[in-house]
Structures are given as structure tokens and as C-alpha cells.
Amino acid sequence: xxxxxxxxxxxxxxxxxxxxxxxxxxxxxxxxxxxxxxxxxxxxxxxxxxxxxxxxxxxxxxxxxxxxxxxxxxxxxxxxxxxxxxxxxxxxxxxxxxxxxxxxxxxxxxxxxxxxxxxxxxxxxxxxxxxxxxxxxxxxxxxxxxxxxxxxxx
Numbered sequence: 001x002x003x004x005x006x007x008x009x010x011x012x013x014x015x016x017x018x019x020x021x022x023x024x025x026x027x028x029x030x031x032x033x034x035x036x037x038x039x040x041x042x043x044x045x046x047x048x049x050x051x052x053x054x055x056x057x058x059x060x061x062x063x064x065x066x067x068x069x070x071x072x073x074x075x076x077x078x079x080x081x082x083x084x085x086x087x088x089x090x091x092x093x094x095x096x097x098x099x100x101x102x103x104x105x106x107x108x109x110x111x112x113x114x115x116x117x118x119x120x121x122x123x124x125x126x127x128x129x130x131x132x133x134x135x136x137x138x139x140x141x142x143x144x145x146x147x148x149x150x151x152x153x154x
Contacts, residue, residue, distance in 0.1 A: 013124055015116075016042040017097030023047045023069075024116060024124055026059040033063055046094060048072045050106075050124075051113040061085070076105075076112020088114055 013024040014036055021042040023033050026049075037044050047064040051074060064071035075087035090105040102117040116124040 013116075014040075014042070014044075015096070015099060015101065015118060015124075016040055017099040019043055020045050020096035022094060022096065022101070022116075023060075023063060025050055026063045028057040028059040028062070030059045030063040030066060033059075034066065037067075043067075044069045045096070046070050046072060048088060048116070049077075050074065050115060051110040052077045074112040074114045076107070077110060090114070 012026050012033075013022075014033060015022045015024065016037075019042055021037055021040075021044045023044055023046070026033055026047055033044065044063070044067040047060045047067075047069045049058050049060040049072070060073070061071050063069065071085045072088045073085045075089050088103050090103060092103040094101045094103075100119055104115045104117050104123065106113045106115045118124060
């Protein structure tokens, strides 16, 4: 289930199966995730940040503390950070009930950005990876079209 952070135009996600859940890119208003999980009868077991959120305040760490979940951040983004976390690695897998997920490296918006491949059907592109008529690739210096194998559909 995608949740829209209206003031920022970002999405966060609650992925759930049976009574288990993962929250991806939580916004700072953590009550919405706790309330939704309760409504669905889900225990939040993992909270993941797909990249360092320099453009908004992540609620990931706070949500993990409030729910007793494990807090994960991309290994490529987490060196020297003040918050206790576990390191997301490319290829890692999370299983919940009937849902299978895999961490996918998506460097670009930030060097350590990751996504989550869900049931080999859906790719959750972490915050700021895709935009309307653009991609969140700061490393391309504004030259995405035709550069480094990237193109923009119009």
C-alpha cells in the first residue's frame, strides 16, 4: 500500500502479508503507519530508508523505535551516522508470509540509493528516483537524455 506525503510529493509504503509488515521511506508523521498497521492487523517488523533523505525528515528511525521494528538503511549511505541501524545490501531478501522482497541497488539520486523488488513483479523505487519527465539522477548533472544509457519517455 502506498502512502502519499502530500506536502513533499513523496511516497512511502507499507508492504504486508499475514500479520507482518515492512515500511519503506516513512515520513516524519509516524502515527499514520502505526494506525494503518493496527487497522490491518499487521506488526511492523522492518523499517527501511532507501536513501539519505536530505530533502525531508525521515520518520524511519522513530517509527522503528516506537514499534520495536528493525531499522535498515542503505550500506552505501550509512557510514558514520549517529543512528543505530542495520545495513541494507544489494541482493538482501526479506520474506513476510507469502511476499518475497529483494533489495536492488539503484545508485544515482544518492550514491547508495536502493529499491525493493517485490514478488519479482513490482519495483519500489525509493524516494526521488523517478519524476514526471525525468529521473532522480544527480550524478548525470542535468544531462539524463542520451547520457549513460538513460532516457526519458515523453
